[in-house]
Amino acid sequence: MARIVQKYGGTSVGDVERIKKVAERIKFNRDEGNEIVVVVSARAGVTNELIARAKAVTPHPSEREMDMLLSIGEQETIALVAMALHGLGVPAVSYTGGQAGIFTDKVHTRAKIQAINPASIEKDLKAGKVVIVAGFQGVNAEGQITTLGRGGSDLTAIALAAPLKADKCEIYTDVDGVYTADPRVVKTAKKLTEISYDEMLELASSGSKVMQSRSVEFAKKFGVVFEVRSSFNYNPGTIVKEEVAYMEKVVVRGVAVDKDQAKVIVSNILDKPGSAAKVFRALADASIIVDMIVQNVGRNGIANLTFTVPQTDTHKAQKALEPVLDEVGGGQLAIHEGIAKLSVVGVGMKTHSGVAATLFQALADANVNIELITTSEIKISVVIDQAHAETAARAAHAAFQLDQL
Amino acid sequence: MARIVQKYGGTSVGDVERIKKVAERIKFNRDEGNEIVVVVSARAGVTNELIARAKAVTPHPSEREMDMLLSIGEQETIALVAMALHGLGVPAVSYTGGQAGIFTDKVHTRAKIQAINPASIEKDLKAGKVVIVAGFQGVNAEGQITTLGRGGSDLTAIALAAPLKADKCEIYTDVDGVYTADPRVVKTAKKLTEISYDEMLELASSGSKVMQSRSVEFAKKFGVVFEVRSSFNYNPGTIVKEEVAYMEKVVVRGVAVDKDQAKVIVSNILDKPGSAAKVFRALADASIIVDMIVQNVGRNGIANLTFTVPQTDTHKAQKALEPVLDEVGGGQLAIHEGIAKLSVVGVGMKTHSGVAATLFQALADANVNIELITTSEIKISVVIDQAHAETAARAAHAAFQLDQL
Numbered sequence: 001m002a003r004i005v006q007k008y009g010g011t012s013v014g015d016v017e018r019i020k021k022v023a024e025r026i027k028f029n030r031d032e033g034n035e036i037v038v039v040v041s042a043r044a045g046v047t048n049e050l051i052a053r054a055k056a057v058t059p060h061p062s063e064r065e066m067d068m069l070l071s072i073g074e075q076e077t078i079a080l081v082a083m084a085l086h087g088l089g090v091p092a093v094s095y096t097g098g099q100a101g102i103f104t105d106k107v108h109t110r111a112k113i114q115a116i117n118p119a120s121i122e123k124d125l126k127a128g129k130v131v132i133v134a135g136f137q138g139v140n141a142e143g144q145i146t147t148l149g150r151g152g153s154d155l156t157a158i159a160l161a162a163p164l165k166a167d168k169c170e171i172y173t174d175v176d177g178v179y180t181a182d183p184r185v186v187k188t189a190k191k192l193t194e195i196s197y198d199e200m201l202e203l204a205s206s207g208s209k210v211m212q213s214r215s216v217e218f219a220k221k222f223g224v225v226f227e228v229r230s231s232f233n234y235n236p237g238t239i240v241k242e243e244v245a246y247m248e249k250v251v252v253r254g255v256a257v258d259k260d261q262a263k264v265i266v267s268n269i270l271d272k273p274g275s276a277a278k279v280f281r282a283l284a285d286a287s288i289i290v291d292m293i294v295q296n297v298g299r300n301g302i303a304n305l306t307f308t309v310p311q312t313d314t315h316k317a318q319k320a321l322e323p324v325l326d327e328v329g330g331g332q333l334a335i336h337e338g339i340a341k342l343s344v345v346g347v348g349m350k351t352h353s354g355v356a357a358t359l360f361q362a363l364a365d366a367n368v369n370i371e372l373i374t375t376s377e378i379k380i381s382v383v384i385d386q387a388h389a390e391t392a393a394r395a396a397h398a399a400f401q402l403d404q405l
Numbered sequence: 406m407a408r409i410v411q412k413y414g415g416t417s418v419g420d421v422e423r424i425k426k427v428a429e430r431i432k433f434n435r436d437e438g439n440e441i442v443v444v445v446s447a448r449a450g451v452t453n454e455l456i457a458r459a460k461a462v463t464p465h466p467s468e469r470e471m472d473m474l475l476s477i478g479e480q481e482t483i484a485l486v487a488m489a490l491h492g493l494g495v496p497a498v499s500y501t502g503g504q505a506g507i508f509t510d511k512v513h514t515r516a517k518i519q520a521i522n523p524a525s526i527e528k529d530l531k532a533g534k535v536v537i538v539a540g541f542q543g544v545n546a547e548g549q550i551t552t553l554g555r556g557g558s559d560l561t562a563i564a565l566a567a568p569l570k571a572d573k574c575e576i577y578t579d580v581d582g583v584y585t586a587d588p589r590v591v592k593t594a595k596k597l598t599e600i601s602y603d604e605m606l607e608l609a610s611s612g613s614k615v616m617q618s619r620s621v622e623f624a625k626k627f628g629v630v631f632e633v634r635s636s637f638n639y640n641p642g643t644i645v646k647e648e649v650a651y652m653e654k655v656v657v658r659g660v661a662v663d664k665d666q667a668k669v670i671v672s673n674i675l676d677k678p679g680s681a682a683k684v685f686r687a688l689a690d691a692s693i694i695v696d697m698i699v700q701n702v703g704r705n706g707i708a709n710l711t712f713t714v715p716q717t718d719t720h721k722a723q724k725a726l727e728p729v730l731d732e733v734g735g736g737q738l739a740i741h742e743g744i745a746k747l748s749v750v751g752v753g754m755k756t757h758s759g760v761a762a763t764l765f766q767a768l769a770d771a772n773v774n775i776e777l778i779t780t781s782e783i784k785i786s787v788v789i790d791q792a793h794a795e796t797a798a799r800a801a802h803a804a805f806q807l808d809q810l
C-alpha cells in the first residue's frame with residue numbers, strides 16, 4: 001500500500017466527461033490498495049471567464065476580492081470529482097484549501113504557503129476515504145481566502161506530499177512528461193524517464209511550459225519526488241528528483257525555447273559604479289523580472305547594457321527606464337521584440353567541457369546568428385532572431401544527440 | 406444614521422449590468438449616512454446550472470458535496486458586488502457565510518441557523534465599510550459548508566438583522582411588494598403598505614411566491630420588521646411586522662392561488678382508531694408534506710380521507726400509500742392532479758363573521774364548484790378545479806373589495 005498525492009490540471013477536469021474519467025483513474029489506483037489524496041484545478045477556461053466578469057464590473061478589481069472570486073473555480077471541481085467518485089462507489093470527501101489546513105501569508109493573488117496542518121486529511125485517509133483538495137488556494141491567519149498565483153495547484157500537491165509523507169506525487173497534465181524539446185517543434189524529441197530538480201528548474205525558467213519554477217523549487221527544498229504524466233493515457237511519465245550519478249553520463253538533457261522575451265538595450269551610458277544598479281533598481285521598482293544580462297564596455301568609458309524582459313512588460317520597462325537615462329549619462333534605449341531565447345540544459349555540463357562550442361557550431365551550421373549569450377552551471381542560453389527559433393531548436397537537439405536518448 | 410440590512414435576489418444580481426445597478430443603489434443608501442450590510446443570492450440561473458452539472462456527474466449527488474458546490478454561486482456574487490462598489494469608490498468587503506459567523510447544525514442542503522457571531526461584521530461596519538454577505542450558506546461546528554435550503558438568502562438577511570440590531574431589513578426582489586392577489590391574474594390587485602407576519606405566513610403557505618414561510622417565521626420569532634420591495638425601481642414596498650390594531654379594520658388582506666398541489670383520496674377505509682395515523686405516518690416516512698386534510702365518515706363505519714400533497718410528490722405518495730391500504734381495511738386510492746387551492750387570508754377574520762359565507766357565495770356566483778374546505782384562524786382555503794383558478798381568484802378579490810384598499 002502506498003500513499004499517493006495526485007494533481008489534475010484544468011484540461012484533465014475540463015468537463016463532466018473528463019471528470020468521470022479522472023474518477024475512474026482514481027478508483028483504479030485506490031483499488032490497488034493505495035491511499036489517495038487528489039488536488040484539482042478549476043475546469044479549463046473557468047478562471048479566465050471569472051477574470052473577464054470581474055474586469056467587466058471594474059477595470060482594477062481588488063486582489064482580496066479576486067481571490068474570493070477565483071477560489072470558486074477549484075471549489076466547483078472538488079465537489080464534482082467527489083460526486084463522480086461516489087457515483088463509482090468510492091468514499092470521497094472534498095476540501096477547500098482552508099479546510100485542508102493550507103495556511104498562507106496575507107498577500108492576495110500570489111500568497112506563499114506558510115504552514116500545512118494535514119490532521120483532517122490524515123483522519124479521512126484513515127477512514128478509507130479519497131480526499132479531494134482544491135488546488136491554488138489557502139487561507140490566511142485572519143481566515144481570508146488567498147490564492148497562490150500561477151501554477152498554484154502543482155504547488156498545493158507538492159506542498160501536501162511533504163507533511164503527508166506521500167510515497168508518490170503525480171502531476172497529471174495534458175502532456176506525457178518532460179521532453180528533450182517541444183515535440184511540436186522537434187519531431188525527434190524524446191520523453192525523459194528522469195530529470196533532476198535543477199534541470200527541471202532551468203527548463204522551466206527557459207520557457208518549457210510543463211511546470212512553474214516555484215513548484216519545482218518547493219519540491220527540491222523538501223525533497224518531494226514527483227512524476228509528470230498524462231491524464232489522457234496510462235503511460236509512465238517523467239520522474240523529477242535529486243540529481244543521481246548516472247544522470248551525468250548525459251551532458252545535455254533538453255532544449256527549450258522561450259519566445260515571450262524582449263531584448264532591451266541601454267546604450268551609451270557612463271561606465272561608472274552605480275549606473276547598472278540605477279537601471280535595474282528602476283526595473284525592480286516596477287516589478288519587472290529581468291532575465292539575461294550582458295554588459296560590455298567600449299574603450300572611451302562608455303558602456304552598453306543589454307538584457308531581456310518578458311514581452312508583456314516592454315511598455316512598463318520603457319516607462320520605468322526613460323527617467324533614469326539622464327542619471328546614467330544620457331543613454332539611449334532600444335527595445336527589440338522579435339527575439340527568442342534558446343537554452344540547452346543538463347547537469348552533465350558541470351563536468352564536461354565543449355558544450356558551448358558544440359552549441360555555437362550547430363547554430364552557425366544552421367546559419368543562425370547569436371545576439372546574446374549567458375551561461376549558468378548547467379545551462380547555456382542564447383538570444384536569436386525569433387524567425388530562426390525552430391531551426392535552431394532542431395539543430396541543437398541533433399547536435400547533442402538527444403533523439404538517441 | 407440608520408443600520409440597514411439589504412437582501413438582493415438572483416434576478417437583482419443576474420448579470421454584470423444588474424450588479425452595477427445594485428452597487429449604485431447601495432452607494433445611494435450609504436451616501437445618506439447609513440451603515441449597510443448586503444446579503445446576496447447567486448446570479449439567477451447559476452444554481453440550476455450547478456445542479457444540472459452535478460446530476461450529469463452522478464444521478465444522486467451527496468448532500469455534503471451539493472453544499473460544497475452550490476455555495477460557490479453566492480461566493481461569486483459577493484466578490485462581484487464588492488468589486489462593483491470599489492469601482493464606485495465605496496469601501497466594501499465580501500464575506501462567505503462562514504466568515505460572516507453564521508453557524509448552522511450539521512444537516513446539509515437544509516441546515517438550520519444555530520448561532521450568529523456578528524463581531525467581524527461589526528468591526529468592518531465601524532471601519533466605514535459596506536459588508537457583503539453570501540446568502541443561503543453557513544458553516545457547521547466542524548467547519549463544513551452548509552446551505553439553508555430554499556429561500557435561504559432571505560433567511561440570512563433576516564437572521565443577521567436581529568443580532569446586528571438593524572434599524573431596517575429590506576428584501577429586494579423582482580416584484581414591488583406583497584399584493585392583495587397575483588397582479589398577473591387579478592388586474593385590480595393592490596400593493597399592501599403593511600401586512601402582519603401571520604398573514605404573510607398564511608399567504609406564503611398558500612402559494613404566494615414572494616417569500617418562504619421559514620424566513621417570515623424567523624422574523625416573527627425575533628421581531629425583525631422587514632420590507633419587501635423591488636430592486637428595479639425606488640418605490641416603497643410592503644412592510645411586514647407584528648399585527649397592529651388598525652389592520653383589523655380590513656377583514657381579508659389577500660387572495661392566493663396554489664396550483665402545485667394534487668388531491669389524494671383514500672376511500673373505503675375502516676373508521677377505527679389508528680387508520681388515519683397509519684396513512685399519515687407512511688407519508689411522513691416518505692418525507693411528503695401533507696397540506697389540507699378532510700375526513701368524513703359514512704353511516705356503515707366506512708371513512709374517506711382526502712388531503713393535498715405537492716404535485717411533485719404524487720408518485721412518491723402512491724408508492725408510500727399502496728402498502729398501507731390493506732392495513733386500513735382494503736381502501737382505494739385516487740389521485741387528482743388538476744386542482745388548485747385558493748386561499749383568502751386576513752387577521753380580521755378572528756373578529757369578523759361571515760367571511761366563509763361571502764367567499765362561498767362569490768364562488769357559487771362565478772359557477773366554481775368547491776371540492777374541499779379547510780380553515781385556520783386567519784385563513785380559509787378551498788380546493789377547486791384548476792381550470793377555474795383565475796376566475797375564482799378574481800371573484801374572491803372583488804367580493805372582499807380588495808381592489809378598493
